[in-house]
Amino acid sequence: MRDLDPANLDCLAALADEGSFERAAQRLAVTQSAVSQRLRSLEAGVGAPLVVRARPLRLTEPGKVLLRFARQWHAMRADLARELGAGLSVQERLPIAVNADSLATWVLPALDALVQEGQERGWSLELVVDDQDFTHEWLRQGAVLGCVSTVEQALRGCQVLPLGMMRYAAVASPGFVQRWLPQGLTRGNFAQVPFLVFNRKDDMQTQWVARAFSVREPRLRECHVPASEAYLRAVEMGWGVGVLPELQAREAIARGSLQVLHPEVTVPVALYWHQWQLQTPADTPGGRLALLNRVGSALAAGARNALGPDGGGPATRRRAQRGGRSPR
Structure with a gap:
């Protein structure tokens, strides 16, 4: 595999996010032919097709592997820029996946202070919604940096934090x-x-x-x-x-x-927070690892406050239950 051009990695991430060559070109401020050329160059270097050209386009398995690397590269590049005093891009975003029921109940209050701070400092959270047994697939594919999931086992290269029931x-x-x-x-x-x-x-x-x-x-x-x-x-x-x-x-x-x-x-449904273990200094001000850690801490605190010890909230009485889990 030849050396990977960062511009080509940016192209793959844009294609994954936007779902089409036209929108990826608009996001990167280049022509569609330039997007196609960068993708072909990346595929030639890897030696495998990276996208299925459909509507919307989707990544192949090698494409998903490379997208994870691209996300991590982007995160480390952004943290390096901050550490060197290069400032923060207004395009900075932190994508995470959550399940619909958590989003409808306790997630927004848990993240409110962090989101308000991010708006002032030029970064934002992007919330991707899926069923809670499937949010970890977004993390595995590299589409998000963290997720709320029912999966207890940490994915490779990730860490996991119990949230509650x-x-x-x-x-x-x-x-x-x-x-x-x-x-x-x-x-x-x-x-x-x-x-x-x-x-x-x-x-x-x-x-x-x-x-x-x-x-x-x-x-x-x-x-x-x-x-x-x-x-x-x-x-x-x-x-x-x-x-x-x-x-x-x-x-x-x-x-x-x-x-x-x-x-x-x-x-009862046990929930967990998963996030990538980015190899960047944890104390980099505003760095993605630091932000991810803060998101995880905010979600853990919010879950404790909202769900209570028995999973139904502070006002819900305890009940004897049998085990189980849900995909919603």
């Missing part, structure tokens, strides 16, 4: 219960009752039913609502039974727009 409960609106569940939700009727599902990756509802009724691989009537806030609203409107974080459902339960079904059964 989120607990999920089954809830429904009083009107839905009156219409569909006058005798309650039971082993005999769950298959006929509508359940709201976040997306096709989401198996939280089947996990909850399996725990509640000791049923293997239950089949449910599903209605998909792929956004955390809209999902909560749909449950309140009576679209179906929802399985929500206790932290998210707490206010609706308190005001009576939702009620808990089988409150003795919840699904």
Whole structure:
């Protein structure tokens, strides 16, 4: 493999971020032909194709490996510039991946002070949202520098920090219960009752039913609502039974727009913060490693404050549970 040109690495990162040659060219302020030429040069040096030219384009496996190197190179280059007093680029951003339910509940308050500071100092967080069993794939591919995930084992070249436990409960609106569940939700009727599902990756509802009724691989009537806030609203409107974080459902339960079904059964989900171990001085002012460490510390503090010792928030009582995890 020949020496890698930093401009070519910038090109690969732009293609990965923007998803097309046209937008990558606009980001780099060059022509599309220049982007194509840089990519061909990089592929020739590596000896393998790096992107699949589709709409949107996607990286090959060698491309993902090289993108991780490109991200780390960019981070070290930025930290070196700071250490030498070259200042901070207004384009500086720190991409991290989080799951939708955490974003809808505790992540934004946890990161608020850090984001406000970053706006003043010229850097920003970029939040990428995916299911919590899949956010680590963004980290593995090099698309983000850190992620909130259910994966406990640290990825190669990364460090991991436990964040805490989120607990999920089954809830429904009083009107839905009156219409569909006058005798309650039971082993005999769950298959006929509508359940709201976040997306096709989401198996939280089947996990909850399996725990509640000791049923293997239950089949449910599903209605998909792929956004955390809209999902909560749909449950309140009576679209179906929802399985929500206790932290998210707490206010609706308190005001009576939702009620808990089988409150003795919840699904606990352990969350972890993963981040790259960048080989740069940790005490570089504003350096990416220092910023990543601060993001991790802020998320850990925010999770402790929001989730409490039992995963449902300070006001949620402890309940005896069985183990499990969720992809949402």
